[in-house]
Amino acid sequence: MGPSRRHDVVVIGGGVVGITLARALSRYQLDIVVLERDAEVGFGVSKANSGIIHSGIHADPKTMKGQLEWPGNEGWLRLRDDLGFGFAQVGELLVALSDGELRTVEHLHDQGERKGVPGLQRWDVDRIRKHQPNLSRDIIAALWAPTAGVINPYEAVLLIADNAAANGVEIATEQPVIAIDPPDPHEPDGPLTVRTPTRTLVTRYVVNAAGLRADEVARMAGVGTFTITGRKGEEYLLDKRLAGLVTSVIFPCPTPTSKGTLVIPTFDGTIMVGPTAEATDDKDDTATTPEGAQAVFAAARRLVPVISQRDVIAEFAGVRAVAEGDDFILGPTARRGFINAAGIQSPGLTAAPAIADHLVEVLRDEGLELRERSDWRRRAEHPVRFSVLSTQEQEELAAQQPDFAKLVCRCELVTKAEVLDAIDRGARTLDGVKFRTRAGMGRCQGGFCTWGCLELLAERRGIPITEVTKRGGASWILRDREDAHAAPTPGS
Amino acid sequence: MPITGHPRHLQDGYDVVVVGTGPAGMAAALGARDQGADRILLVDRDADPGGILLQCIHSGFGLHAFDEEITGPEYAQRYLEQVLEHDIDVLTDAYVMDISPERRIKLMSPTVGITGLDARSVVLATGARERTRGAIHIPGDRPSGVMTAGLAQRMVNLDGYLPGRRVAILGSGDIGLIMARRLALEGVEVVGVFELLPHPSGLMRNVVQCLDDFGIPLHLSTTVVGIHGRHRLERVTVAPVDDDLEPLLARSWDLDVDTLLLSIGLIPDAELARELGVLFDPVTGGPVVSGIMETSLPGVFASGNVVHVNDLADWVSRESRVAGEWAGALASGARRPAEDVRLIPGDNVAYVVPHTISRDGTHTVSFRVRQPIYAPTLLRVGEVHQRKVRAVVPAEMVTLKLAPQMLEGWTGAVLRIDAVPAEAVVR
Ligand SMILES: Cc1cc2nc3c(=O)[nH]c(=O)nc-3n(C[C@H](O)[C@H](O)[C@H](O)COP(=O)(O)OP(=O)(O)OC[C@H]3O[C@@H](n4cnc5c(N)ncnc54)[C@H](O)[C@@H]3O)c2cc1C
Numbered sequence: 001m002g003p004s005r006r007h008d009v010v011v012i013g014g015g016v017v018g019i020t021l022a023r024a025l026s027r028y029q030l031d032i033v034v035l036e037r038d039a040e041v042g043f044g045v046s047k048a049n050s051g052i053i054h055s056g057i058h059a060d061p062k063t064m065k066g067q068l069e070w071p072g073n074e075g076w077l078r079l080r081d082d083l084g085f086g087f088a089q090v091g092e093l094l095v096a097l098s099d100g101e102l103r104t105v106e107h108l109h110d111q112g113e114r115k116g117v118p119g120l121q122r123w124d125v126d127r128i129r130k131h132q133p134n135l136s137r138d139i140i141a142a143l144w145a146p147t148a149g150v151i152n153p154y155e156a157v158l159l160i161a162d163n164a165a166a167n168g169v170e171i172a173t174e175q176p177v178i179a180i181d182p183p184d185p186h187e188p189d190g191p192l193t194v195r196t197p198t199r200t201l202v203t204r205y206v207v208n209a210a211g212l213r214a215d216e217v218a219r220m221a222g223v224g225t226f227t228i229t230g231r232k233g234e235e236y237l238l239d240k241r242l243a244g245l246v247t248s249v250i251f252p253c254p255t256p257t258s259k260g261t262l263v264i265p266t267f268d269g270t271i272m273v274g275p276t277a278e279a280t281d282d283k284d285d286t287a288t289t290p291e292g293a294q295a296v297f298a299a300a301r302r303l304v305p306v307i308s309q310r311d312v313i314a315e316f317a318g319v320r321a322v323a324e325g326d327d328f329i330l331g332p333t334a335r336r337g338f339i340n341a342a343g344i345q346s347p348g349l350t351a352a353p354a355i356a357d358h359l360v361e362v363l364r365d366e367g368l369e370l371r372e373r374s375d376w377r378r379r380a381e382h383p384v385r386f387s388v389l390s391t392q393e394q395e396e397l398a399a400q401q402p403d404f405a406k407l408v409c410r411c412e413l414v415t416k417a418e419v420l421d422a423i424d425r426g427a428r429t430l431d432g433v434k435f436r437t438r439a440g441m442g443r444c445q446g447g448f449c450t451w452g453c454l455e456l457l458a459e460r461r462g463i464p465i466t467e468v469t470k471r472g473g474a475s476w477i478l479r480d481r482e483d484a485h486a487a488p489t490p491g492s
Numbered sequence: 493m494p495i496t497g498h499p500r501h502l503q504d505g506y507d508v509v510v511v512g513t514g515p516a517g518m519a520a521a522l523g524a525r526d527q528g529a530d531r532i533l534l535v536d537r538d539a540d541p542g543g544i545l546l547q548c549i550h551s552g553f554g555l556h557a558f559d560e561e562i563t564g565p566e567y568a569q570r571y572l573e574q575v576l577e578h579d580i581d582v583l584t585d586a587y588v589m590d591i592s593p594e595r596r597i598k599l600m601s602p603t604v605g606i607t608g609l610d611a612r613s614v615v616l617a618t619g620a621r622e623r624t625r626g627a628i629h630i631p632g633d634r635p636s637g638v639m640t641a642g643l644a645q646r647m648v649n650l651d652g653y654l655p656g657r658r659v660a661i662l663g664s665g666d667i668g669l670i671m672a673r674r675l676a677l678e679g680v681e682v683v684g685v686f687e688l689l690p691h692p693s694g695l696m697r698n699v700v701q702c703l704d705d706f707g708i709p710l711h712l713s714t715t716v717v718g719i720h721g722r723h724r725l726e727r728v729t730v731a732p733v734d735d736d737l738e739p740l741l742a743r744s745w746d747l748d749v750d751t752l753l754l755s756i757g758l759i760p761d762a763e764l765a766r767e768l769g770v771l772f773d774p775v776t777g778g779p780v781v782s783g784i785m786e787t788s789l790p791g792v793f794a795s796g797n798v799v800h801v802n803d804l805a806d807w808v809s810r811e812s813r814v815a816g817e818w819a820g821a822l823a824s825g826a827r828r829p830a831e832d833v834r835l836i837p838g839d840n841v842a843y844v845v846p847h848t849i850s851r852d853g854t855h856t857v858s859f860r861v862r863q864p865i866y867a868p869t870l871l872r873v874g875e876v877h878q879r880k881v882r883a884v885v886p887a888e889m890v891t892l893k894l895a896p897q898m899l900e901g902w903t904g905a906v907l908r909i910d911a912v913p914a915e916a917v918v919r
Contacts, residue, residue, distance in 0.1 A: 284722055287633045290741075313626045316634065395606045402602035407537060407587040430636075444761075445624035447640050451647070466653065470636035474723035477636050478653040481678065 007031045007203040008368065010194050012177050012217055014041035016153065016352045017341050018209035019161045019171075020079075024356040025363075026167035027376040033203075034161075034169060035196060037176035037213075039472025040432040042157030044211045046349065047435070048286060048318030050235065050264055050275060051153050052249055054350045055092055055145035057112030057120065058259060064328040065347060068354035070117050073147055075353025076156075083163055083380045085156045086267045092148035092249040093123070093132060095139045095303065101253040105143045108254075112145065119146040134245050134304050148249055150267045153349055154435045162425055163380040167373075173428065174472065175199060180206065180220040180338070189336045192221070205337045205368060207359060212283040212321045214329075214342035223333040228343065230283040230319040231257070233275025234292035237314040238307070243269045250303050259346065261299035263307070273300040273307060275318070286317045320345040330355060331362055339363065383421050383436065387413035408456070409449035411442020419453060423460045431471040433457065454478075502583065502604055506531045507823035509597055509611035510816070511588050511764065514543020516617035516796025518571035519809035523816025524613070525578045528824050532580045533609075535599060537587040541575075542568035543619055544642070545805060547649045550670055552697075556806035567805055591764055595791055613791050613819035616765055616779075617812060620758035620797035622667070628756060632718045637725030641667040641755040648674060656751030660728055661685045662716045666694040666803065668755020673702035683747055684709040685755075686716060686730055688737055691864050693757070693887050695803055716752065717744055725750050758801045765794060775843040776800040782831050783849035785815035790828075793819045800845045800858065803889050810856065811845075829853055833899070838872070838908035840865070842886070855894045861886055861911045868914040873898075874907035884911050 009025060011018045014036030022034050038044065056070030080087040096102045105122070112120050121144040128135060128142050165171050181193040194201045210217040215228040238245075245263075252260040258277035266272050276292045293309060300307045323329050323343025328351070332339050339362055341355060348355075364370055386394060386404060398405035403417035414437045422436035433439055433453050440446035440453065454477065458465040469475045507529040510517045513536040521534050540546060545553070548564030555561055558570065575582065586601035595614050600606045622640040637656055644655040645667060659675055661668045664687040672682045685703060690713050692699050703710050711730070717739045718729030731744035760778035771780040771788040778799040779787045785795045795815035796808040822828060829850035835857060837844050844859040857873070864885040871890060872878045877898045884890060890911065 286722075287720070288631045290631050290717075293629075293631065309629070312629045315629070315631075391606075394600075398600055398605040402605075405600045405605050406585065406602045407600060410537065410587060413589075444621045445626050447622050447624060447643060450639075450643060451651075465651075469723075471723075475636040476724055478647055478655055479657065481652055481654055 005031065006191060007033050007201055009033075009205045009207060009363070010035060010201050010203040011207045011209055012194070013044075013209035013211055013214070014038075014161070014171060014173070015044045015209060015211050016042065016046040016157050016349055017211075017344050017355055018207070019157050019164065020352045021207060021209065021341065021356040021359050022169045022171070023160045023164040023167070024360050026164050026169050027373060028370040029373050030368075032169045033201060034164075034171045035175040035177055035194070035201075036171065036173045039174050039428045039469065040426075040435075041161050041171060041173060042154050043431070043471060045318040045320065046157050047154045048235070048316050049153055049233070049346075049349055050262060050272070051150050051266060052092075052262070052264065052350070053087065053149040053151055054347045055112065055148035056115055056117040056350075057094070057108045057143070057145055058254065059347060061111065061115050064330055065351065066115070068328070068351040068358065069347050070115055071354035071357070072347070072351035073149070075357065076149070076151070076350070079156070079160065079353055082378050083159045084382060085151065085159045087149050087151040087156070088267060089147055089149040090248050090265060091144060091146040092251055093128070094143040094145070094251040094253065095128070095135065096141050096253060097136070097138050097302065098140070102141055104253040105141060109143050117145060117147065120144065132246055132248065132250070134306060135250065136303055136305050138302075150249065150264065152267045158436055159380055159382075163377070165426070166380065167377055171426065172199070173426070177210070177217060177220065180217070182222060192335075192337050203337075205339065205363060205366065207339045207341055209341040209344075211344065212319060214321065214340065215323075218333070218340060218342065221333070221335045221338045223335045223338060225333070226323045226329055226342065228283070228321045228323055230280040230285070231322050231345065232278045232280045232285060232317055232319050234288045234296060234317040235272055235274030235315065236293065236296055236309075236312050237266070238271040238273065238311040239313050240270055242271045242311060245271050245306070246304060252299065252303060261296050263300055263304050273297070277320075280319060283319055286319060288315045288317050292317070328355070330358055332366055337366070339366065383425065384418060386415045386418055408452045409437070409439035409442065411444050411448070412438040414439040414449070416456065419456050420460055423457060427457075428461070429469050429471045429475075430454065430457065430477065502581070502607065502609065503531055503533075505610045506533045507611070508613045508615065508816070508819045509533045509535065509609070510615040510617055511535050512543060512617035512619055512796075512798070513538075513541035513582065513584070514545060514617060514619050514796065515567065515571065515805040515808045516619065516798070516812040517543070517615070518568075518575050519812040520615040520617055520793070520795060520816030520819065521580045522571070522574055522578060523813040524615075524820030524823070525580065527817045527820035527826075529613075529820035532820075533611075534575065534580055534582045535586050535588055536582075536584045539585050541572055541582055541584055547642075547646045548670070549649045550674070553805050556804065557809050564805070571809070588764060591768055591792070593768060593789060612823035613793060615812070615815050615819050616762070616787075616792065616794040616798050617796050617815075618761045618764060618798045620801050621761045622754070623757045623759060625754060630716055630719055633721050635719070635721035635723055635725045637721065637750050638719060638752045639754065641665070641671045641753040644751075644753050645671055645674070648678065654678060654680060655753070656725075656749070657681065658683060658749045659751040659753060660716070660730075660747055660749045661753045661755055663687060663754060663756035664692040664694050664699070664710060665755035665757055666698050668753055669694045669698040669702040671753055671755070672708050673706055676706045676708065682706075682708050683749055684711055686711045686714045688715045688733060689713070691885065691887075695887055696885070715739060717741065719752065725752055728752055758797065760798045760801065762794070762798050765792075765798070768792060773800075773843060773847065775837070776845065780847045781845060783846045783853055783855050784818035784828060785811065785846065786818065786828065791822065800843065802858075803887065807858065807889065807891070811858070832905060834906045836906060836908050838910040840911045841909050844909050849894065851899050852896050854896065857892045857894055857909070858889055859909055859911075860889055865911070865913055870910070870912055870914045872910040872912070874902075874904065876902050876907065880914055
């Protein structure tokens with residue numbers, strides 16, 4: 001496609017930061033495009049994290065992280081009210097096991113209060129035991145922060161993206177940015193040209209929200225002033241049986257590089273333990289390791305002794321994007337119109353709504369006129385989740401539309417109508433359908449529904465079933481028969 | 493294959509509703525008809541009746557039920573023809589959402605929407621599902637190309653696609669063994685089957701016919717310890733294990749494969765039974781059943797793989813016939829036999845099905861051993877019966893027939909089943 005239209009803002013990266021910003025901008029009269037490299041939005045680290053919306057006690061208020069953490073938490077409450085994804089303020093309990101840690105607890109209590117985090121309380125052993133009876137008997141005191149919460153990060157990102165799209169934002173997937181052209185020498189402050197293998201976009205502003213690759217994107221724009229390194233975190237989900245083991249997020253005292261290994265009651269009700277924090281040279285390294293598992297379980301057992309590695313039912317890893325200085329890099333650059341949202345390490349998920357608000361102000365300062373739209377739709381039209389409807393609602397839907405009476409995933413009770421709707425909303429891959437509908441997330445892990453989802457994806461998208469992938473790229477799922485005898489293609 | 497569709501009129505009430513149309517469900521429906529049940533309904537969530545048999549296009553079925561060796565679809569076809577001849581309603585594409593303890597069944601299907609119907613008896617014949625990667629915790633990446641052997645079987649046999657070009661198989665369950673051969677015949681390279689235990693978990697005949705005959709190596713006491721590939725699977729790391737089944741990582745090696753099939757066991761798909769709150773056997777993972785295959789909830793029967801994983805469809809059909817006959821008989825007003833004898837697993841026996849029996853009935857008792865004994869073995873049923881067999885292995889279910897005369901004069905309440913080396917028995 002040629003550069004026929006001139007955009008106002010091109011956001012590079014469809015993670016929580018890019019998507020939340022696009023949605024925040026969608027209330028103004030602007031032409032906005034999000035370019036995402038992967039086949040689905042939110043499939044970077046925004047999907048592979050602990051899912052905690054922090055209370056705001058942790059980060060140093062002198063840093064950007066520290067300033068945007070608590071406002072981010074408040075921002076999530078507003079987003080939830082608008083869009084209705086799951087976000088439960090289950091609270092966090094930061095525990096001390098020694099006198100040294102007690103001092104950390106005191107320090108964070110103090111810091112939290114100075115930052116305006118509400119409801120902080122120091123708990124003694126009796127109180128801890130009463131609320132969280134499964135915690136270690138070695139815990140001597142704790143800091144209670146009631147506003148911390150848990151969300152399903154992928155659900156949130158997808159709903160925010162749907163709402164942005166409903167308000168006219170174009171979300172283009174499988175669009176890796178490969179070049180940002182140097183400006184016309186006659187017009188150094190003129191528009192920027194952004195290229196992907198298949199598109200060229202001309203835009204007044206570019207926001208670099210490319211996560212782990214934000215340094216490369218900044219270099220493309222000629223403003224490579226920082227480098228991003230990876231810090232990997234492994235997470236382990238435990239059997240549903242253990243639901244209720246803890247009812248708030250349990251934190252140990254932090255170390256300089258990490259908040260430590262947590263015991264998390266996820267929004268879905270399962271218990272998750274993690275993450276680790278290991279520097280990695282390979283930003284795409286999301287493999288779990290035996291050493292990681294060992295570290296996580298040793299640390300988790302310090303907090304909740306009954307936790308065992310035998311209860312693992314799923315595991316994953318995410319990589320934090322860490323910039324020099326260990327803080328977020330937010331703001332304009334020497335290249336006019338090119339704005340960074342880089343180095344968004346933890347607590348990036350928490351801070352995302354506040355990062356978005358901050359960047360809207362940055363864009364305004366840089367000259368972007370923000371005129372409110374009269375037709376902005378604050379609320380999202382929700383995908384129907386059949387399994388949570390009342391019997392009467394289910395019966396009515398099924399009577400009106402036979403696709404609601406056709407089951408696709410039996411563990412999570414997902415119907416054909418929901419899968420088709422997910423595809424219409426932009427799911428392009430098997431994982432895209434899974435994270436939108438939950439088909440394949442249940443106890444049989446897709447054994448039953450994979451085939452049905454593949455067929456529906458192929459049919460609805462009008463492609464051969466062999467072209468449907470798990471999550472884009474080379475993640476093919478099946479081959480034609482004739483291919484067995486053909487020479488393997490390199491790299492597959 | 494003539495597939496029935498949907499009964500023209502779903503009746504509001506049935507004598508017997510059977511959930512599942514695999515070998516268990518169809519045999520149960522026929523059993524119910526034999527016992528004079530009038531209105532019988534078979535329900536299945538899939539579009540075609542037959543259950544897992546439809547994707548088992550290999551032979552090896554029917555040796556016991558029909559005295560000849562036929563394929564899975566043929567086996568299903570024979571049962572289906574009888575089902576249709578006997579005027580049994582078949583509703584496919586219909587998912588049973590819920591069953592109440594009063595046996596009101598709620599189901600959904602595109603043809604009838606969400607509907608409730610009452611049954612005098614219910615037979616749960618919902619089969620088993622495969623264990624997945626989550627059940628065994630293999631570290632590494634999460635690429636495409638790691639799937640259960642059953643899913644691969646469906647791709648190849650029902651839809652004509654291939655799961656990949658170079659395949660390793662973890663676990664020596666029967667589906668994995670059968671798929672090794674199936675893929676080899678399709679020109680796919682099968683680099684080996686890796687089994688954690690020191691003995692295969694599938695039938696010996698499958699090890700010979702599916703691996704040995706095709707030169708596919710079976711690595712016992714070996715497991716997969718790493719999965720590599722960002723998008724598609726590229727490599728797996730395998731390692732031998734020690735006597736405690738702990739991997740010896742120093743002796744690991746890598747295999748370039750684009751596909752890893754998991755054949756690491758089946759578990760009863762007993763969610764409906766679980767939601768009904770019936771008693772379960774922690775070893776089988778299925779409901780506890782009586783000698784007439786009734787669960788702890790009166791009027792709710794269960795049979796086939798939903799009760800315990802069988803290695804032959806023929807056994808499933810036989811056991812399900814009993815379930816169906818009694819479901820039908822009870823629906824027609826018969827009285828259930830008094831069951832006051834408990835069967836419990838003893839030496840080297842993992843589980844026994846059924847869990848109770850009556851003294852005056854003839855029963856087939858099924859069980860599995862824990863450890864293989866490759867020597868003459870004595871199978872003992874308390875003090876009332878014993879039989880010598882040449883060998884026993886966990887992969888092969890053992891069955892014994894108990895007749896009323898064996899229990900004559902015996903007044904106990906518990907029969908312990910043992911499987912011990914014949915020599916070791918001091919008499
Ligand atoms: C294990 C772990 C646990 C965490 N837990 C928490 C937590 O509990 N709470 C919390 O607040 N934070 C947490 N974090 C941090 C949080 O996940 C991140 O800060 C946040 O998700 C970053 O969002 P993002 O949008 O910047 O990055 P991403 O989600 O990575 O988005 C960047 C996107 O840019 C795309 N992209 C890259 N290059 C290009 C290109 N050239 N062209 C187009 N697109 C491109 C990528 O494909 C990606 O989708 C955790 C992180 C880890 C690793």
